[in-house]
Amino acid sequence: MTQINAKIAICVEGDIGFITSDNAPVNALGIAVREGLVEGLKALNEDPAVKAIVLACAGRTFFAGADITEFGKPRLSPTLQDVIAALESSPKPVVAAIHGTALGGGLETALGCHFRVAVPAARVGLPEINLGLFAGGGGTQRLPRLIGPEQALEFCLSGKPVSAKQALELGIVDAVEEGEPATIGAAFARRVIDEKLPAVPVRDREERLAATRADPSTFDALAARLTARKQGQDAPQANIDSVRRSFTMSLDDALAIDAVANRELMSGGQSRALRHLFFAEREATKIPGLPESAKAREVRKGAIIGAGTMGGGIAMCFAGAGIPVAIIDTTQEALDRGMERVKANYATSVKRGSISQAQMDQRLALITPAVDRAAAADADVVIEAVFEDMAVKKEIFADLEKRVRPGTVLASNTSALDVDDIASVLDRPEDFVGMHFFSPANVMKLLEVVKAAKTSPDAILTAMAVGKAIGKVSVLSGNCDGFIGNRMVAKRSAQAERLLQQGAFPRQVDAALTNLGFPMGPLTTNDMSGLDIGYSIRKRRGTPFPIADAIVESGRLGQKTGAGYYRYEPGDRTPHANPETQALIIATSQKLGITRRDIAEAEMVERLLFPLINEGARILEEGIALRASDVDLVWINGYGWPRHLGGPMFYADEAGLPHIVARLREFAAETPDDPSLRPAALLVELAEKGQSFAVWQQGSAA
Numbered sequence: 154m155t156q157i158n159a160k161i162a163i164c165v166e167g168d169i170g171f172i173t174s175d176n177a178p179v180n181a182l183g184i185a186v187r188e189g190l191v192e193g194l195k196a197l198n199e200d201p202a203v204k205a206i207v208l209a210c211a212g213r214t215f216f217a218g219a220d221i222t223e224f225g226k227p228r229l230s231p232t233l234q235d236v237i238a239a240l241e242s243s244p245k246p247v248v249a250a251i252h253g254t255a256l257g258g259g260l261e262t263a264l265g266c267h268f269r270v271a272v273p274a275a276r277v278g279l280p281e282i283n284l285g286l287f288a289g290g291g292g293t294q295r296l297p298r299l300i301g302p303e304q305a306l307e308f309c310l311s312g313k314p315v316s317a318k319q320a321l322e323l324g325i326v327d328a329v330e331e332g333e334p335a336t337i338g339a340a341f342a343r344r345v346i347d348e349k350l351p352a353v354p355v356r357d358r359e360e361r362l363a364a365t366r367a368d369p370s371t372f373d374a375l376a377a378r379l380t381a382r383k384q385g386q387d388a389p390q391a392n393i394d395s396v397r398r399s400f401t402m403s404l405d406d407a408l409a410i411d412a413v414a415n416r417e418l419m420s421g422g423q424s425r426a427l428r429h430l431f432f433a434e435r436e437a438t439k440i441p442g443l444p445e446s447a448k449a450r451e452v453r454k455g456a457i458i459g460a461g462t463m464g465g466g467i468a469m470c471f472a473g474a475g476i477p478v479a480i481i482d483t484t485q486e487a488l489d490r491g492m493e494r495v496k497a498n499y500a501t502s503v504k505r506g507s508i509s510q511a512q513m514d515q516r517l518a519l520i521t522p523a524v525d526r527a528a529a530a531d532a533d534v535v536i537e538a539v540f541e542d543m544a545v546k547k548e549i550f551a552d553l554e555k556r557v558r559p560g561t562v563l564a565s566n567t568s569a570l571d572v573d574d575i576a577s578v579l580d581r582p583e584d585f586v587g588m589h590f591f592s593p594a595n596v597m598k599l600l601e602v603v604k605a606a607k608t609s610p611d612a613i614l615t616a617m618a619v620g621k622a623i624g625k626v627s628v629l630s631g632n633c634d635g636f637i638g639n640r641m642v643a644k645r646s647a648q649a650e651r652l653l654q655q656g657a658f659p660r661q662v663d664a665a666l667t668n669l670g671f672p673m674g675p676l677t678t679n680d681m682s683g684l685d686i687g688y689s690i691r692k693r694r695g696t697p698f699p700i701a702d703a704i705v706e707s708g709r710l711g712q713k714t715g716a717g718y719y720r721y722e723p724g725d726r727t728p729h730a731n732p733e734t735q736a737l738i739i740a741t742s743q744k745l746g747i748t749r750r751d752i753a754e755a756e757m758v759e760r761l762l763f764p765l766i767n768e769g770a771r772i773l774e775e776g777i778a779l780r781a782s783d784v785d786l787v788w789i790n791g792y793g794w795p796r797h798l799g800g801p802m803f804y805a806d807e808a809g810l811p812h813i814v815a816r817l818r819e820f821a822a823e824t825p826d827d828p829s830l831r832p833a834a835l836l837v838e839l840a841e842k843g844q845s846f847a848v849w850q851q852g853s854a855a
């Protein structure tokens with residue numbers, strides 16, 4: 154074994170040369186790896202004993218991708234493209250031996266080799282689209298030459314890795330073999346030498362391009378279908394354009410254009426937003442300030458109290474992760490209703506093909522319905538999801554605490570009750586935590602883990618670990634009215650109401666956000682959830698919304714009654730303009746003495762978003778959220794904020810904090826009765842110092 158540098162070694166056994174990368178943890182293709190690969194390859198090509206070369210990685214994976222910490226920095230030579238070109242032009246055949254995951258630049262490196270073999274557990278993919286990019290190391294040019302432009306397009310636009318078996322079927326790898334990567338690589342190299350297999354570089358394989366070149370209509374139709382729901386996003390179209398170049402121009406011309414196009418994407422706001430979210434998800438799992446000894450407790454069984462909308466969905470999350478779960482309600486009837494809903498949800502998934510019948514059966518078998526709370530006695534975590542009623546919740550927790558082992562995490566899915574008040578009935582409040590799921594709980598990715606005053610570090614870590622196990626993005630929140638997400642959304646709702654009073658109609662308010670890329674506008678969302686929920690909260694708090702209240706009082710509660718802000722045809726969720734509601738809106742403006750005016754869409758966007766951003770800043774200064782990127786994750790995963798816009802605090806940084814402060818001051822002056830519109834101290838301070846939410850840290854004087 155000869156070390157080329159700290160990361161790359163070479164050796165020769167008989168007539169086979171080996172290049173081994175050892176760059177823990179994931180063999181990212183950083184500069185040292187790239188330099189070593191080029192040098193190692195040169196050395197083996199110069200060694201007359203070597204007839205074929207195996208490229209493999211030590212540790213848990215083949216090259217898992219580019220070194221993401223080099224993104225946005227000046228490019229260092231040799232670039233990944235240089236490495237791939239060196240592999241591809243190697244006079245001696247190179248076999249990539251893949252284990253773990255070959256993603257992005259990792260797969261592109263393998264595509265630069267003459268042959269690819271993989272272990273059965275390996276996975277390969279081009280996830281660049283998830284970061285707002287395309288595979289700019291030639292992936293979009295070489296993959297079509299192996300598997301055809303149409304399959305390559307689907308592969309690039311999905312961004313999802315495929316198994317070794319699928320990769321073999323597609324033609325991305327040449328063989329799948331059990332064994333050590335270097336061993337299976339060597340076995341294939343032996344065949345290459347002995348059987349004189351033709352070592353044609355991928356760049357020279359043109360035969361899979363011929364059909365699309367002759368008739369690109371299938372490709373075009375596929376491209377249109379795959380981007381139909383991705384309006385406003387740059388990366389999908391950039392992927393299509395790049396794959397199209399594979400069959401419309403030479404590889405070198407295409408690579409030259411790719412380099413420019415990908416650099417443009419890389420410096421654009423959308424890719425910046427997506428990269429921000431990539432790091433945000435990693436950050437959110439870290440909870441500073443906990444004692445070293447704190448650790449998550451093992452969760453082998455769960456229990457859910459309440460088999461309603463949320464309870465059933467949460468039980469499905471556990472079953473989906475293979476964790477047995479009891480679901481408990483007061484009557485057999487309520488339980489049966491709940492289980493019917495769970496079964497219907499699964500049946501829909503089977504029909505759509507997202508799970509198999511066998512998977513449905515397995516998951517149902519993990520959910521045990523019960524009317525007796527004794528079924529929760531041996532659970533490691535119990536999540537309460539009953540009516541939003543403090544007395545009912547207190548009774549349940551006081552009783553549960555006597556039934557379960559100390560250390561069992563007791564969690565409430567409350568959306569709006571004070572978690573400290575709930576915990577006040579407990580002898581062991583340290584085991585209590587809020588676990589706020591979003592509806593539909595089996596689908597929505599967000600979990601707000603709400604820390605009550607006495608929640609122990611272990612209970613926090615356990616709730617976060619449960620979130621991870623069941624596939625959620627967990628964000629820690631302090632205790633306050635509405636926690637992170639609903640507290641911010643309340644500010645947007647107030648502005649939507651005000652826009653209606655001042656001159657807008659529902660469709661214009663919603664369009665302001667759907668045109669930005671939100672999947673649904675705030676008023677359509679309210680119609681879907683039911684307008685009575687907000688109404689009863691406002692009545693309780695004495696905070697009227699004259700228009701929203703008038704709509705409810707006229708008997709229109711949203712989709713479920715066929716009318717709300719919009720009108721609905723029976724059995725159809727499409728919102729239609731509702732002339733009666735519009736008349737009611739105009740009449741209410743009149744009653745309030747407001748002269749209605751045309752409001753520009755840009756103003757609506759700012760009025761809907763800046764106040765919620767302002768509340769986000771307050772949430773940060775109060776320490777309710779740990780970091781601005783956590784607030785972004787809440788909105789991305791729970792409230793439909795488009796990923797390519799990065800979340801509200803990222804959006805604020807991009808829009809410019811001084812601009813937001815100035816606009817908020819104008820809104821506050823126009824609306825003196827709403828002090829929440831005055832810019833938060835943190836926002837003002839960051840704006841004045843020319844700083845951003847991205848670099849602000851809890852505890853640092855802003």
Ligand code: NAD
Nearest residue numbers: 459460461462463482483487538539540541567568590592
């Ligand atoms: P739901 O009305 O659909 O279900 C409540 C269930 O609890 C019913 O099946 C009821 O029979 C059962 N129940 C009532 N008292 C009980 C008791 N003492 N013991 C056992 N079961 C009992 O309500 P939901 O929409 O599922 O909401 C449940 C909780 O989740 C509430 O706290 C709510 O605020 C919260 N939440 C709801 C949403 C949402 O969008 N629906 C989102 C997040 C959080």
